[in-house]
Amino acid sequence: MDTPVDVVGRAAVVLRAVAGHEPRGATTTAIGRDCDLARPTAHRLLTSLARAGLTDRDPETGRWLLGPELYLLGNAAATRYDVTALAHPFVRRLSEATGESAFLSVRRGEETICLVREDGSFPIRSHVLAEGVRFPLGVASAGMVLLAHLPDAEVEEYLAHADLGRDWGPQHAPAQVRRHVDATRASGYAVNPGLVVEGSWGMAAAVFDAQDQPRWALSLTGIERRFGPERRPELGELLLTVAHDLSRSLRRRGPRP
Numbered sequence: 001m002d003t004p005v006d007v008v009g010r011a012a013v014v015l016r017a018v019a020g021h022e023p024r025g026a027t028t029t030a031i032g033r034d035c036d037l038a039r040p041t042a043h044r045l046l047t048s049l050a051r052a053g054l055t056d057r058d059p060e061t062g063r064w065l066l067g068p069e070l071y072l073l074g075n076a077a078a079t080r081y082d083v084t085a086l087a088h089p090f091v092r093r094l095s096e097a098t099g100e101s102a103f104l105s106v107r108r109g110e111e112t113i114c115l116v117r118e119d120g121s122f123p124i125r126s127h128v129l130a131e132g133v134r135f136p137l138g139v140a141s142a143g144m145v146l147l148a149h150l151p152d153a154e155v156e157e158y159l160a161h162a163d164l165g166r167d168w169g170p171q172h173a174p175a176q177v178r179r180h181v182d183a184t185r186a187s188g189y190a191v192n193p194g195l196v197v198e199g200s201w202g203m204a205a206a207v208f209d210a211q212d213q214p215r216w217a218l219s220l221t222g223i224e225r226r227f228g229p230e231r232r233p234e235l236g237e238l239l240l241t242v243a244h245d246l247s248r249s250l251r252r253r254g255p256r257p
Helices: 007-019 028-035 039-051 068-081 084-098 140-148 152-162 164-168 174-187 232-253
Strands: 055-057 064-066 101-108 111-118 134-136 190-192 200-208 214-223
Touching: 007 028, 007 039, 007 055, 007 064, 028 039, 039 055, 084 101, 084 111, 084 214, 084 232, 101 140, 111 140, 134 140, 134 164, 140 152, 140 174, 140 190, 140 200, 140 214, 152 174, 164 174, 174 190, 200 232, 214 232
Parallel strands: none
Antiparallel strands: 055 064, 101 111, 101 214, 111 134, 190 200, 200 214
């Protein structure tokens, strides 16, 4: 990842990396690797953040976790940004109707972040996605569907610098991502055929804000045999219906920053 040279930027990158390892936490070495920082630099930043309450360290495992101050800051900001209370019934509707794990993710810059997870009744589940997990646009079904709903110029600008193939394998090379963008635009929903973890499939539909911008995604994940060609159209239609209903509810709520 491109690491900012300013201290605030570096701290933000480190906090995002720690969030990506919740709830088990991560070692200093792992955070340094994720952020392209030398281990001593990562340790210094993590320790400084801990003094401010923004990170915490498990005394038994030595792993770094998000700190209590982030919880307090998040609660203060929730009234402006949080959509999870409104979205929960829609995510649950998907999980109950399909038996699969259902999710709501939000777009933040060039990433998607999982906000809500609701497990279905089917006992075998995919554990690729959970609350707080981030993926770049174009990776996993939520990232695919949000990228596909952007204008061509934005897609090309993103693919010109994102280098997804380096970080996520040749199945995410620009030509392959463009192919998925085209397929998503044709059907309205994205299909991730085990591109992140073999055998773990996903599907997603975009959710739009009051300005008709793609801000969130509803998705389903599960094992490959639950996403066979005979079932995918049914799942896709359900995702589009529920995503449309959630978009309407968000519009009625009114614009938020």
